[in-house]
Amino acid sequence: MNRRIIHILSAFTLILALLPGRLESVTEFSRSGGSAVDSNAIPEKDLPLTRKTPFDQEAFQQSVKPLKIIKRDSPVCKKSDDSSSVEFREVWGYLMRGEEKFFKGDEPVTDICYFSCGVMSDGRINTNVKPPVLPDLNGKKRRIHIVISDLTGYKLMHNVLNPRYGMRYKLISDIIEVSKKFDGIQIDFEAVSKKDAEAFHDFLRLVKLGLEPDKIFSIALPSRVSSIEGDAFDYNIISGIVDRVYIMAYDQHWSTSKPGPVASLEWCKSIIDFAKDIVPADKLIMGIPLYGREWEERYVKGKKVKVVKYKKISKGSKTKKPKYKKVVSTVKVPPRIEKSSRSIRSRNLPDLAYGSRAEKDYSINKGVSIKVEGKGFSSVLYCDDVKATKEKFVLYREYVDSVGFWRLGMQSPEMWDEIRIVD
Numbered sequence: 048m049n050r051r052i053i054h055i056l057s058a059f060t061l062i063l064a065l066l067p068g069r070l071e072s073v074t075e076f077s078r079s080g081g082s083a084v085d086s087n088a089i090p091e092k093d094l095p096l097t098r099k100t101p102f103d104q105e106a107f108q109q110s111v112k113p114l115k116i117i118k119r120d121s122p123v124c125k126k127s128d129d130s131s132s133v134e135f136r137e138v139w140g141y142l143m144r145g146e147e148k149f150f151k152g153d154e155p156v157t158d159i160c161y162f163s164c165g166v167m168s169d170g171r172i173n174t175n176v177k178p179p180v181l182p183d184l185n186g187k188k189r190r191i192h193i194v195i196s197d198l199t200g201y202k203l204m205h206n207v208l209n210p211r212y213g214m215r216y217k218l219i220s221d222i223i224e225v226s227k228k229f230d231g232i233q234i235d236f237e238a239v240s241k242k243d244a245e246a247f248h249d250f251l252r253l254v255k256l257g258l259e260p261d262k263i264f265s266i267a268l269p270s271r272v273s274s275i276e277g278d279a280f281d282y283n284i285i286s287g288i289v290d291r292v293y294i295m296a297y298d299q300h301w302s303t304s305k306p307g308p309v310a311s312l313e314w315c316k317s318i319i320d321f322a323k324d325i326v327p328a329d330k331l332i333m334g335i336p337l338y339g340r341e342w343e344e345r346y347v348k349g350k351k352v353k354v355v356k357y358k359k360i361s362k363g364s365k366t367k368k369p370k371y372k373k374v375v376s377t378v379k380v381p382p383r384i385e386k387s388s389r390s391i392r393s394r395n396l397p398d399l400a401y402g403s404r405a406e407k408d409y410s411i412n413k414g415v416s417i418k419v420e421g422k423g424f425s426s427v428l429y430c431d432d433v434k435a436t437k438e439k440f441v442l443y444r445e446y447v448d449s450v451g452f453w454r455l456g457m458q459s460p461e462m463w464d465e466i467r468i469v470d
Contacts, residue, residue: 132467133440139293139332139451141194142179149456152182155468156189156455160233160265160293163194164225170207170214174225184468192231192265195222201238208239208246215250223257231263233293244279251288265291267334270298272317282325292326293451294318297336302388306342306427308413310335312438323446332449335439337457339391339414339430346423349382391430392457399428411438437465 139158142150150159161179164172178191197204206212226232232254239247255264266289268280286292299314300307308314315333322331356374363369391399396415401407406418414431431439443450450466452458 132465133437133444134467134469135440135444135448135450136469137332137449138466138468139449141452141454143454143456144176144179146456147179147181150179150181154455154463155184155466156452157184157468158231158451159189159191159455160451161191161193161229162454163196163235166195166197166200166203166207166218166236168203170203170212170218172218172221172225174221176225176228178229190230190263192233192263193225193229194233194235194267196235196237198235198237201240204236204239204247205243208243208250210246215246215253219250219253219257222254226258226262229262231265231290232258233265233267234289235267237267237269239279241277241279244277244281247279248281248284248288251285255288263291264289265293265332267293267295270294270296270318272314272321282322286326286330290330291332291449292322292330293332293334294322294326295334295453297334297453300340300429302340306340306429308416308429308431309338309340310431310439312412312435312442315439316442319443319446328447331447332451333439333443333447334451334453335436335443336431337393337436337452337454337462339393339396339428340388341391341426341428342388343386343424343426345385345387347383347385349380351377351379354378391428393430393432393436393462394457394459396430396432396459411435433459433461433465436462440466 137157138155139160140154140156141160141162143162159179159181161176164176166172172195176193178193181189181191183189197207207214207218209215222232234251234254236247251266258264266285268282268285271278271280271282274281282292296315296318297310299310319333322333354376356376357371358374359369360372361370399417401417401419402421404419404421408416408418409432410416411434414429414435417426417428419426440450
């Protein structure tokens with residue numbers, strides 16, 4: 048027996064020791080107090096955009112006369128009957144902690160990914176989080192999965208995943224403990240380097256071994272269109288460990304990239320073409336974005352600014368303070384181009400106001416695009432409307448019977464008319 052297998056078995060023994068009674072049956076839990084917000088929750092995935100320089104809508108409107116998007120420029124999906132809606136066995140959706148009010152209860156969503164419990168610097172998570180209280184779906188209880196996440200901490204992930212630092216087993220113990228209150232656990236670690244790939248895969252195996260048999264173990268993975276040597280997010284290896292693989296088929300273009308669609312249909316097709324041959328169809332969930340993105344460039348004039356400094360002119364002593372002289376100088380700040388980006392919720396797309404200079408376009412592949420050129424600025428927006436989103440439903444249904452959304456509350460209400468749950 049090789050050292051790696053021995054190490055895994057010994058680690059599992061440690062987990063059992065940490066969690067007495069782990070194999071006892073678990074009765075259905077009470078979903079009380081679900082509105083509490085974890086102070087250690089990871090920010091929403093599109094927050095890095097809003098942390099940038101905010102879009103100056105007031106200045107924008109001074110240059111461009113507001114005008115509603117004309118409906119004929121952006122095809123509108125009429126409410127569909129059951130014969131035209133796309134059928135799926137499972138529909139997953141991310142629900143931010145603290146945003147339970149955005150979930151109305153009539154959405155055809157079978158599985159809620161409750162986002163999230165963030166991994167802290169000591170490798171622990173908050174195990175006091177409770178499931179939200181949500182209405183049933185057609186008389187059936189929705190499954191709720193707690194998301195354990197870290198999105199940017201490469202160093203933290205290295206320390207947590209490698210057993211020599213003493214954090215891994217504490218995190219696994221916390222995950223198993225919190226799983227008792229949920230229907231499933233999802234791992235969303237997006238900052239795992241190639242050098243930590245093997246440790247990551249061992250970590251996933253240990254979590255799976257420690258979970259109750261009836262718990263669903265899922266993982267969120269970045270999109271891939273081809274194999275990457277040494278990839279920590281290897282679809283083949285990971286799909287052999289977990290129960291569900293949620294592929295985040297979005298962010299084709301992001302806040303600091305050049306402008307473009309968040310998830311063009313052609314790009315999504317290349318992702319599903321790659322994934323379908325590796326991940327079993329009954330495990331594969333294709334993620335769909337409910338947001339778009341806008342990029343802006345604004346010319347900022349150069350100017351002269353005064354800089355005040357204080358120069359020491361005498362040393363101090365035990366009885367006297369040092370003396371300083373105020374020195375004022377003028378510095379010329381050169382002109383520059385300021386770039387910013389913001390996320391656009393799909394539900395807000397019809398209400399966006401732009402001027403008569405706006406160049407609007409629509410395609411099933413790229414969705415709605417709006418380009419604006421003004422004096423000293425330019426703006427480009429890409430966002431899917433209901434029609435473009437439904438094209439993704441149709442595409443994915445050819446290969447899988449499960450889709451998911453980032454994130455609930457961002458969608459146009461009419462989108463739910465285009466999807467249906469079937470057993």
